Amino acid sequence: xxxxxxxxIALGLIVGAAVLALIAVPAVFTAMAAVASFSGCFLxxxxxxxxxxxxxxxxxxxxxxxxxVAGLMAARVxxxxxxxxxxxxxxxxxxxYLALQRVI
Numbered sequence: 001x002x003x004x005x006x007x008x009i010a011l012g013l014i015v016g017a018a019v020l021a022l023i024a025v026p027a028v029f030t031a032m033a034a035v036a037s038f039s040g041c042f043l044x045x046x047x048x049x050x051x052x053x054x055x056x057x058x059x060x061x062x063x064x065x066x067x068x069v070a071g072l073m074a075a076r077v078x079x080x081x082x083x084x085x086x087x088x089x090x091x092x093x094x095x096x097y098l099a100l101q102r103v104i
Contacts (some may be wrong), residue, residue, distance in 0.1 A: 009075055016071025027063040030056050054098055061090050 036042035037053035068086065 012071040012075030015074035016067040019070040020067040023063050023066055027060055030060040030063060034060055054094075057094060057097055061094055065090060 032042075034053050034056035037049045037056055040046050040048035065086070
């Protein structure tokens with residue numbers, strides 16, 4: 001039986017930072033689209049679209065989760081409890097953000 005060894009945490013940090021550098025601009029654009037959808041104002045004002053804002057917020061959270069997941073996979077950290085805690089934390093953040101915007 002072959003036991004898989006964990007890789008270095010430094011490798012996970014490097015991979016996470018590289019993925020963050022790749023998705024930084026799209027994440028900022030989706031966050032700006034979420035704010036514009038919730039408020040209805042970007043360059044000009046219109047009716048707010050809270051459902052669109054919730055979708056853009058969810059996409060932003062997915063984009064921001066990619067560096068964390070890539071870093072954990074590169075370091076070969078396998079923890080189901082850690083993944084569930086991360087999903088729970090992301091759900092609480094999304095719920096809090098939507099509650100602040102009075103969508104839910």
